[in-house]
Amino acid sequence: MKRATLRVLLVSLAGLLAAGCAAATAPTPAATPAPGAASPNDVAAAPTPAPTIESDDPVVVRIVELGRTDSRVNPLLREMTEKFGPRLTGSHALMEAERWARDQFEGFGLEARLERWGDVPVGFDRGPWWGRMVAPEPMDLDFITPAWSPGIVGPHRAAAIAYPTSVKAVAKLEDTLKGAWVLYTPAVKELDSSVKDKIDAALVDAQIAGTVRPDRDKSGKLVHTSGDFRIDWGAIPSLVDVRLRSDQHKEILSRIEAGESVELEFSIDNRFFRGPVPQHNVVADIVGSEFPDEYVIVGGHIDSWDGAQGVIDNGTGVATTLEAARLLMAAGARPRRTIRFMLWGGEEQGLWGSRSYVDANPDIMPRISAVLVHDGGTNFLSGLDVTPEMAEAAKEAFAPVFDLDEKKPFGLYFAKQLTPGGSDHSPFIAAGVPGFFWRQSGDANYGFTHHTQHDTLEHLRPDYQKHSAMVVALGAWGLANLDGQLDRTDSAPLGDRRSGVRMSGLTLTEVKEGSSAYHAGFRSGDTLARFEGKDIKSLMDLLPLIRAEREQFKMTVKRKGKLVELDIDYSKDPSAEKRKEREARRRARFGQLEYGEPFAGRAAGGGGLMNLLRGRGGSKAKANAKADDGEAKGQTPAPAGADK
Numbered sequence: 001m002k003r004a005t006l007r008v009l010l011v012s013l014a015g016l017l018a019a020g021c022a023a024a025t026a027p028t029p030a031a032t033p034a035p036g037a038a039s040p041n042d043v044a045a046a047p048t049p050a051p052t053i054e055s056d057d058p059v060v061v062r063i064v065e066l067g068r069t070d071s072r073v074n075p076l077l078r079e080m081t082e083k084f085g086p087r088l089t090g091s092h093a094l095m096e097a098e099r100w101a102r103d104q105f106e107g108f109g110l111e112a113r114l115e116r117w118g119d120v121p122v123g124f125d126r127g128p129w130w131g132r133m134v135a136p137e138p139m140d141l142d143f144i145t146p147a148w149s150p151g152i153v154g155p156h157r158a159a160a161i162a163y164p165t166s167v168k169a170v171a172k173l174e175d176t177l178k179g180a181w182v183l184y185t186p187a188v189k190e191l192d193s194s195v196k197d198k199i200d201a202a203l204v205d206a207q208i209a210g211t212v213r214p215d216r217d218k219s220g221k222l223v224h225t226s227g228d229f230r231i232d233w234g235a236i237p238s239l240v241d242v243r244l245r246s247d248q249h250k251e252i253l254s255r256i257e258a259g260e261s262v263e264l265e266f267s268i269d270n271r272f273f274r275g276p277v278p279q280h281n282v283v284a285d286i287v288g289s290e291f292p293d294e295y296v297i298v299g300g301h302i303d304s305w306d307g308a309q310g311v312i313d314n315g316t317g318v319a320t321t322l323e324a325a326r327l328l329m330a331a332g333a334r335p336r337r338t339i340r341f342m343l344w345g346g347e348e349q350g351l352w353g354s355r356s357y358v359d360a361n362p363d364i365m366p367r368i369s370a371v372l373v374h375d376g377g378t379n380f381l382s383g384l385d386v387t388p389e390m391a392e393a394a395k396e397a398f399a400p401v402f403d404l405d406e407k408k409p410f411g412l413y414f415a416k417q418l419t420p421g422g423s424d425h426s427p428f429i430a431a432g433v434p435g436f437f438w439r440q441s442g443d444a445n446y447g448f449t450h451h452t453q454h455d456t457l458e459h460l461r462p463d464y465q466k467h468s469a470m471v472v473a474l475g476a477w478g479l480a481n482l483d484g485q486l487d488r489t490d491s492a493p494l495g496d497r498r499s500g501v502r503m504s505g506l507t508l509t510e511v512k513e514g515s516s517a518y519h520a521g522f523r524s525g526d527t528l529a530r531f532e533g534k535d536i537k538s539l540m541d542l543l544p545l546i547r548a549e550r551e552q553f554k555m556t557v558k559r560k561g562k563l564v565e566l567d568i569d570y571s572k573d574p575s576a577e578k579r580k581e582r583e584a585r586r587r588a589r590f591g592q593l594e595y596g597e598p599f600a601g602r603a604a605g606g607g608g609l610m611n612l613l614r615g616r617g618g619s620k621a622k623a624n625a626k627a628d629d630g631e632a633k634g635q636t637p638a639p640a641g642a643d644k
Ligand SMILES: [Zn+2]
Pocket: 301, 313, 314, 347, 375
């Protein structure tokens, strides 16, 4: 449970943190400033004193000098997001951004190419969208429609009516339904899915304009983008699906229920285009001088959701990858092994770009020393979790990073195993490669921007970005120059305790039969009530459990309305034996290891765990969402071979 609890909590706590931030602003489409015009993001480009870093490596000194005085990381990010905007998989914007990124790498002097990873069946581009309540009172609406869902050539103004909860009720309303906006009510949730499907079909037959449902964010301030690309050109969805800020949905619904006649107006320019649409990873190399066939890979995904600009997720990771390449080239770096820069596509649909790369290149997996993935937003890169076997080498590789900036600490932490989940490092870990997701720290609230209308330039932290690009460049340089590859002995994840569990708040919404959590005693539908006799009011109350990583503990859950005391025992986990053996080997070799604090460098301020939660929670949440998608629908895009 410890690991399951930790990760599950990360997911939910990210949500809590997001909910805590209610400083809403209207969605801001990207303004296009005149070329060379100043923007708030240029603040970071102002000249800063550039104390040289103490190093006898001239490349390190030069990277830091350039990174501090002539960073291009923010201009690169701004250029990409303002020129192309969000970069949905299967959109024209992503195609253009991929070519632009390849050209940037080439401009820095790298060998760069696009490698085709597969296709999506139907392309999707999003044009402008807006909506408002017209009567009884004007109100601008904050909403999104899912990608790969239809829009409406508007403005289309019509009455809003409550969702009829039976096919009979639809028949009764027949005359009023045509062209109407149909608002979800809480009763929709109670409907059996087969019944709902029939009602939806009847609503389509009655030619309603579309449905309007509340966004899942209960704080009422966020609207989330999502969407399912698995559609056929011959069966394009026809029902307009408006996801409205939940506070606005609530207000409109209460007006309808009070008998007011409400009119809504929407204009939504969603465009499908016929596929298959070829998809690519951007790949660029600085070829190694001594071990050209060995690799250190740094990167992040270039695709994004399309409800905002895709700046934070994951323009930030694209920009640090590009800038790291530029810094290394400009510093005259000739690494011993090849540094490969990768910008993956299809990440938001389930890590398709990185998965396909791993599947298509089994022969090079043993020769990849490390994969470093930046996909946690704009907080600064503040550490890595490495296994004890690779610790000394990592310490040597990251030596210049520890003292790079006093206010932006960097630490290396012992991990019992590599940690997959949520981003492009995961397929590599599954193939036995040391894959890493950076720790990130700082005061940016990832959950507020993650897949929401707030993923815009205004929430970028240019100072953090400058720092992170240097960390990527120095880390890649250090790893590429080690005498050997990172030691991957005993790094593979053993029995992922997270798998099989999903949570919503304190309730386990799913515990798969046969999973570790199931063996331990949890069941789907349980709501956590007490831990070791103490009431659990929120997930925060479980922090001691996470800290202690306990194998056995007492947990009281509410199960079917009754309190049930469980003796949770994770030592029954089938992987427990292997875990013990691994720990014994480590104790013999390294003695007692401290897992909470960094063994090299410094922890970022504010407490390691909270930083972990703030910095990484969002990604975990995404991992979870992705798992939902992947398991609900089995279809996958067709992988393809390499293709320029
Ligand atoms: Zn991402």
